[in-house]
Amino acid sequence: MKKPLIINKPLNMTSMDVIRCLRKITGIKKIGHAGTLDPLATGVLIVCYGKETKQISSFMDMIKEYIAQINLSAFSETDDAQGPITPIEIKHIPTAQEVQLVIQKFIGNIEQMPPRYSALKVNGQRAYKLAREGKPVELQPRQIQINSIEILKYEWPLLTIKVVCGKGTYIRSLARDIGTTLKTGGYLTKLERTAIGKYTLTEALELDNIESIKDTLDLDL
Structure with a gap:
């Protein structure tokens, strides 16, 4: 080969x-x-x-490895910096320890909801095309494997993490879900795949x- x-x-x-x-x-x-x-x-x-x-x-x-930067002060329609950004009222800025505790919940075999703006097919059509047309996008959560998540830097509102994960993992979804669990925002601002x-x-x-x-x-x- x-x-x-x-x-x-x-x-x-x-x-x-x-x-x-x-x-x-x-x-x-x-x-x-x-x-x-x-x-x-x-x-x-x-x-x-x-x-x-x-x-x-x-x-x-x-197995894949990523370095991801997440903005915790807002959500995005596309779960990354490409889509319309919706700032939210932050009642409590999480500490580094609180962020670490939340991140641990996403390690292992977990269910993840893919982004609405993704290439997955819904009734034969790409999800992102349906989303752009304002049509309903009915996706199902998928089983994925996240081996590890390491905090590299945290200065509110930006969180930088290293993620080691299996196939089918959407780092955009992970950013969104971390923010949702923290009761903050969460969208991906930078992503670099460092290894496959x-x-x-x-x-x-x-x-x-x-x-x-x-x-x-x-x-x-």
């Missing part, structure tokens, strides 16, 4: 934007990614090409540098 391309997805690009760029750079048409990152997220994007696209599902099953399995950000290629090193890649399809 060939080693996949490990890309550092740039800010404000979709995961499919990265694939289109790679197709143009390499001339390879059969390329796919393992695990979508939202436009406002950066970090590790695993890309398979040629016959190795059959291995995509195995990469998607791997053994593949880390330190080995990721910058998209604007790939063309200069593409000749060193194993492109024998």
